[in-house]
Amino acid sequence: MIESSQSSGIKTKRFTWENTKQFFRDYGWCYAFILIPLILFVLFTVYPLVMAFIYSFQRYSVLGSEWIGLDNYKSLMNSSVFWTAMKNTLIYTAATVPVNILITLFLALMIFPLNNKSQTFFKAAFYLPGVTSGITMSLIWLWIFDPTGAGLLNAIFNLFGLDSVMWLANPDTALFSLILMTYLGAHGAGILLYLAAMGGIPKSLYEAADIDHAGWWSKLKNITWPLLKPTTLYLLVMGIISSFQVFEQAYVMTMGGPNLATTTIAYLIYDHAFQSFDFGLAAAESFVLGFIIIVISVIQFKFMSTDIEY
Amino acid sequence: MKKFNLFVFLLTFILILTACNGNEGDQTGAGTDSEGNADEDVVTVWTYPHYEGNEETGQQSYEEDLKDLIAEFEAENPGVKVKHEILSWAEGGKKFTAALNSGNPPDVFFSLFDEKYVNTGLAVPLTDYVTEEDLADLNDFGEQMYTYEDQLWGFPHYISVHTWGGNRAMLEEAGVDVEKIQQEGWTWDEFYEIAKKGTKTVEGKEVYGFVTQGQNEETYTQLMMQNGVRNMVSEDGEFMFKGDKALETLSFLERLRNDGIMPKETGGIDPAKADVMFNNGQAMIYGRTGPYKIRENENRNADIDAGKVDGEKIDFVLLPLPHNDGEKENAFGGAGGLMLFKQKDDKGEAHTENAAKLLLKLTSTESGKLGATLFIPPSRQSGQEMYKEELKLDTPNGQFVQRYITTLTPGAKLPEAIVQNAGKLKTESVIPNYQSFIIGNATAEETVKAWEDYAKTLGFK
Numbered sequence: 001m002i003e004s005s006q007s008s009g010i011k012t013k014r015f016t017w018e019n020t021k022q023f024f025r026d027y028g029w030c031y032a033f034i035l036i037p038l039i040l041f042v043l044f045t046v047y048p049l050v051m052a053f054i055y056s057f058q059r060y061s062v063l064g065s066e067w068i069g070l071d072n073y074k075s076l077m078n079s080s081v082f083w084t085a086m087k088n089t090l091i092y093t094a095a096t097v098p099v100n101i102l103i104t105l106f107l108a109l110m111i112f113p114l115n116n117k118s119q120t121f122f123k124a125a126f127y128l129p130g131v132t133s134g135i136t137m138s139l140i141w142l143w144i145f146d147p148t149g150a151g152l153l154n155a156i157f158n159l160f161g162l163d164s165v166m167w168l169a170n171p172d173t174a175l176f177s178l179i180l181m182t183y184l185g186a187h188g189a190g191i192l193l194y195l196a197a198m199g200g201i202p203k204s205l206y207e208a209a210d211i212d213h214a215g216w217w218s219k220l221k222n223i224t225w226p227l228l229k230p231t232t233l234y235l236l237v238m239g240i241i242s243s244f245q246v247f248e249q250a251y252v253m254t255m256g257g258p259n260l261a262t263t264t265i266a267y268l269i270y271d272h273a274f275q276s277f278d279f280g281l282a283a284a285e286s287f288v289l290g291f292i293i294i295v296i297s298v299i300q301f302k303f304m305s306t307d308i309e310y
Numbered sequence: 311m312k313k314f315n316l317f318v319f320l321l322t323f324i325l326i327l328t329a330c331n332g333n334e335g336d337q338t339g340a341g342t343d344s345e346g347n348a349d350e351d352v353v354t355v356w357t358y359p360h361y362e363g364n365e366e367t368g369q370q371s372y373e374e375d376l377k378d379l380i381a382e383f384e385a386e387n388p389g390v391k392v393k394h395e396i397l398s399w400a401e402g403g404k405k406f407t408a409a410l411n412s413g414n415p416p417d418v419f420f421s422l423f424d425e426k427y428v429n430t431g432l433a434v435p436l437t438d439y440v441t442e443e444d445l446a447d448l449n450d451f452g453e454q455m456y457t458y459e460d461q462l463w464g465f466p467h468y469i470s471v472h473t474w475g476g477n478r479a480m481l482e483e484a485g486v487d488v489e490k491i492q493q494e495g496w497t498w499d500e501f502y503e504i505a506k507k508g509t510k511t512v513e514g515k516e517v518y519g520f521v522t523q524g525q526n527e528e529t530y531t532q533l534m535m536q537n538g539v540r541n542m543v544s545e546d547g548e549f550m551f552k553g554d555k556a557l558e559t560l561s562f563l564e565r566l567r568n569d570g571i572m573p574k575e576t577g578g579i580d581p582a583k584a585d586v587m588f589n590n591g592q593a594m595i596y597g598r599t600g601p602y603k604i605r606e607n608e609n610r611n612a613d614i615d616a617g618k619v620d621g622e623k624i625d626f627v628l629l630p631l632p633h634n635d636g637e638k639e640n641a642f643g644g645a646g647g648l649m650l651f652k653q654k655d656d657k658g659e660a661h662t663e664n665a666a667k668l669l670l671k672l673t674s675t676e677s678g679k680l681g682a683t684l685f686i687p688p689s690r691q692s693g694q695e696m697y698k699e700e701l702k703l704d705t706p707n708g709q710f711v712q713r714y715i716t717t718l719t720p721g722a723k724l725p726e727a728i729v730q731n732a733g734k735l736k737t738e739s740v741i742p743n744y745q746s747f748i749i750g751n752a753t754a755e756e757t758v759k760a761w762e763d764y765a766k767t768l769g770f771k
Contacts, residue, residue: 062413062654063431081738147578169524169578169749257525258577258745260738274407276733277426 052283060279072284082285084260085268088175089244092264096182097239101232104187108194109220123195127188138252141181142168145253168254171261178249178262190235197231198224233304237297244293265289350391353665355380355672356406357420357648359396361605361683366612372396375679376672383671390664413654417665418672421464422644423456425729427651428463434650435461439666447675452689454720455645465673466647466689468681471715472532473641474597478625480517481594484508488627492710495639498536498562501632505571508594516573520566521584521593524576527736527744532598533559535640536633541722542740543732549765551740552758558634560747560754567748577749591622598642601628601685601711628707630714641717645689648673687715731768739764 024031056072058065076082111122129137144152145167154164167177201224209219247266250256256263256271263271265285273282363371373396380392395416397405409415410430427433440462445453449469456464481488484507496504505519522529531542537559539550566572573579579587588596589610607626613619633639648669652662671677678693682700685707694701702708724732743760746752752760 060411061430062411146583147575148573148583164575166575166578166749169575169745171746171751255525257742258749259742259751271737274404275737276730277407277411277430278730279411 052286055280056283056287058280060277060283065280068280072280073288075281076285076288081260081263082265082268085263085265088260088262089246089264089266091175092179092246093240093243095176095179096243097236100182100187100239101190101235103183104190104235105194105228105232107187108191108198109224111191112195112198119195123188123192126191129185130188134248135252137181137185138249142253145177169258171259174254174258174261178246178253181249181253193231193235194228197228201227229304233300236304237300240296240300241293244289244296350389351661351664352391352393353418353661353668354416355392355394355418355648355668356397356402356416357394358399358402360680364609364612366616366618367609369609369683372680372683375683379672379674379677383668386671387664387667390668392668410651415651415653417651417661418648418669419651420467420646421649422646423458423464423649425458425724425726426733427649428458429726429729432651432654433463434652434662434666435463436465436650436666436669437462439650439663439670440465444670447690447692449645449687449689449691451643451715451718451720452645452647456647456649458723464647464649465669466645467673467677468647468684468686468688469643469645469715469718470600470686471641471643471711471718472598472600472631473710473714474595474629474631475588475599475603476595476627476629477588477591477593478627480508480591481627484594488629489706491629492627492706493713495630496632497635498632499635502566502571505566505595506569509571515592517591518573518587518593519571519595521572521579521587521596522576522598523579523581523584524748525578525580525745526741529597530559530563530744532631532642533562535642536631536637538634538637538640540640540719542736543722543724543728543770545722545724547728547770549735549762549770552762552765556758556761557754560757562634563748564754567750574750577745589621589624591624595629597629597631599628601687601707604628604685604707605683626707628710628714630710639714639717640719641714643715643718647689685711687711728770731770735765735768735770 055065057067057069059068059071107122107126111119114122143150146152146154147164147166147169149155149158149164151164151167153167157164165173168174205223205227206219209223214222245266246264247270250262250264250267251270254262256267266289269282269285269289272278272285357376358372360372361369363369363374373394376394376396380394384390384392397403406415406419406421410427410432413432415432421427436456444465445462448465452466452469453462456462456466476488478488481504484504486504501520508517508519510517534551534555537555539555542551543549567574567576584593584596585599587593603626607624610619610621611623614621614623630639630641650662650666650669656662673689675688675690675692675696678688678690678697679700681688681693682697685701687701688694688697701711703712739761743752743757747754747757
C-alpha cells in the first residue's frame with residue numbers, strides 16, 4: 001500500500017486513504033490470517049523470552065523479584081558445576097552429531113537403490129521409533145543398561161565371560177551410554193530428508209559419470225555428497241541445536257549423575273529452576289546456552305552454506 | 311467467499327481464545343464454576359494416589375476414599391465446591407513447583423514440609439484455622455514437622471517412618487530372632503554378621519544379605535543418623551557430613567560392598583530395582599522401605615494366591631536401621647500431609663477459610679484411613695484409635711512401628727538465607743561424590759574432602 005515514487009519506472013501509488021482501503025480490501029485477509037500465528041508466537045515465544053531475559057538479572061520471587069544486575073551471570077561463570085555441564089554438553093554434541101549424520105547417510109544410501117515398496121518399508125521402520133515417546137524409549141534403555149546380569153547388554157557380556165558393566169552408574173561410561181542410545185535410534189527423519197534429496201539429484205550426472213567409468217566411491221564423493229550439502233547443513237545445524245538442548249535422556253536415565261557425568265546445560269537449568277527455585281540463575285544459563293547455539297549456527301552457515309541448485 | 315473467510319477466521323480466533331482460557335475453571339474462586347453454578351466457591355486440592363484398589367482384598371483406592379470425604383465436605387458446606395486432582399508420583403511435584411512459581415498453586419496440596427514453599431510467600435499458615443482440639447489430637451512429632459518460624463504450615467495425615475525390611479523365612483534360616491531385633495534394635499556389627507550369613511549363592515544366583523539403592527545419598531544419610539549426626543547442615547549453617555563420623559559411616563558401607571554383602575553394582579540400583587530384588591528372593595534384607603510395604607506385601611501375596619502375579623509369597627518383617635556401637639537408634643521419618651496455599655491474585659479471606667476447612671476435613675479423624683491402609687500411624691490420636699484394627703498394633707510389625715516412631719526426631723529447619731545453598735550443596739556435591747564413592751571410584755577420605763571443600767565455597771562452616 002505504501003509505495004513511493006521511484007525513478008526506476010516501477011508503477012507507484014500515492015499514500016492516500018483510498019489506496020489504503022483498497023490495499024486492505026485486496027490483501028487484508030492475508031494479514032488477518034497471519035495475525036493468529038503472530039499472536040501465538042508473541043504469547044508463547046516472544047513474551048516468555050523477554051520475561052526470561054528480565055529474570056536473568058533478578059533474584060526471582062513470585063511475589064516480587066529483586067534486581068541484582070549481572071550477579072546471576074557472574075555466579076554461573078564462577079560455578080564449577082556449570083563448566084562441567086558445558087564440557088559434558090560439548091562432548092555429547094561432538095560425539096553424537098557428526099556420527100549420527102554419517103549413520104543416517106549410510107542408511108539412506110543403502111535404502112535409496114531399493115524399489116519403492118522396500119523403500120517405504122524401511123522409511124517407516126526407521127521413522128516409527130521417533131514417534132514413540134522419549135520417556136518410553138528411555139525406560140527400555142534403562143532395562144538394556146541394567147547394571148546386573150538382568151540387563152540386555154550385561155547379559156550379552158556375561159555370555160562371553162565378561163564382567164557386568166555399570167553403564168549408567170559409572171562416571172566413565174554414563175555419558176557414553178547416553179551417546180550410544182542416539183547411535184542406535186532416531187535416524188528416521190534424517191533418512192527421509194536424505195532420500196528426498198537423493199531423489200532430486202539429476203540422473204544425467206550419474207550417467208555422465210558412468211561414461212567416464214567413475215566407480216561407486218567416486219560418484220558418492222564427487223556427485224552425491226556435494227549435492228547433499230544443503231541437507232547435511234540442515235541436519236548439522238538442527239542436530240547441534242537439539243544436542244545442546246539435550247535433557248530428556250539425562251533426566252530419565254541418570255538424573256545428571258553419576259558425579260555430574262551426564263549433567264548437561266539443559267539439565268542444570270532444570271535443576272536450578274525446579275529443584276532450587278533459582279529461576280534467575282536458570283534464566284541466565286538459558287541465555288548463555290542460547291548465545292552459544294546462535295554463534296555456532298552462524299559459523300556453520302558462514303562456512304558451509306552453499307548456492308547449489310540442480 | 312469473503313463470508314466464508316470471515317467465518318473461518320472468527321472460528322479459529324475463538325478456538326484459540328478458548329484454548330488459552332481452558333484451565334481457568336480449575337482455578338476460580340468465588341464466581342461461576344465450570345458447570346455454570348453461580349456463586350459457588352471452588353476450592354482445589356491436588357494430591358497423590360496413596361494406595362490403589364485391590365479386588366482380592368476389597369481395598370478401595372485412595373481416590374475413591376477421597377471422593378467420599380469430599381462429598382461429605384460439600385454436603386456440610388453448601389456453596390463450596392471441591393475440585394480434586396490425583397497427580398502422578400513421578401511428575402506431580404514438578405507440576406506443583408511450576409504452578410507455585412507462576413503464582414497459581416492449588417489451594418490445598420499434599421506435601422512433606424518444605425521451607426522453599428514457605429519462602430515463596432504463597433503458603434498460608436494454618437495457625438489461625440486449627441482449633442485447640444485439633445492440636446491436642448495431633449501427634450507431637452507431626453506438629454513439629456510442619457512447624458516453622460512458630461507457625462503451623464500444614465496438617466499431617468500420618469507419621470511416616472523409614473525402616474529396612476526383611477524376609478522372615480530367610481532371616482530365621484540365618485538363625486535370627488526377628489522380634490528381638492524389632493524390639494531392641496541392632497548394632498552395625500550385629501547387622502554385618504547377620505547379613506553375611508544371608509549372603510550366598512543359590513542355584514547359581516547371588517542372594518545378598520542386604521540390598522539398597524545407590525543412586526543418591528539417602529542410605530548414607532540415614533546411617534549417619536544412626537551414628538549421631540541428624541542433619542547434613544545444621545540450623546546455624548554448619549556442614550555436618552565431615553570428620554570421623556562421616557568416615558566411619560562411609561567405611562561401613564564400603565565394607566558391605568567390598569565383602570559382597572551388598573551388590574558391587576549398588577551404584578546402579580534404584581529403589582524400584584531394590585524392591586524387585588527383594589521380592590524375587592535376591593535379598594534377605596533391603597532398605598529403605600517402610601510400614602507401607604506391609605500392605606503392599608499383603609496385596610502381593612493375595613495376588614499370588616489368586617494367580618495374578620508370579621512369584622513366591624513373602625512373610626515380610628520391618629526392621630530398624632542398625633546403629634553404630636555406642637550410638638542411639640534414631641529413626642528417620644516425616645509427616646505426610648496437606649499444606650494450604652493462596653494464589654498470587656489472592657481470592658480473599660473467605661476463600662482461604664473454605665480451603666482451610668477442606669484441608670482439616672481431609673486430615674480429620676476419618677482420614678486416618680489413609681495411614682491405616684498404608685499401615686502408617688495416622689497423625690491424630692483419634693485416628694489411631696479409630697483404625698487400631700487395621701493398623702494391627704498387636705502384631706510384631708505393629709508393635710515395632712509403635713516403638714520405632716518414638717525414636718523419630720525432626721530434621722533441621724533451615725533459615726531462608728541458607729535453604730537454597732543447602733539444596734545446591736546436596737545436588738552439586740554430596741550426591742555426585744557419594745555416587746563416585748559407592749561404585750568405588752573414590753575413597754571415603756576423598757569423598758569427605760570433596761564435600762567439605764564444596765561446602766566451604768557455598769559459605770558453610
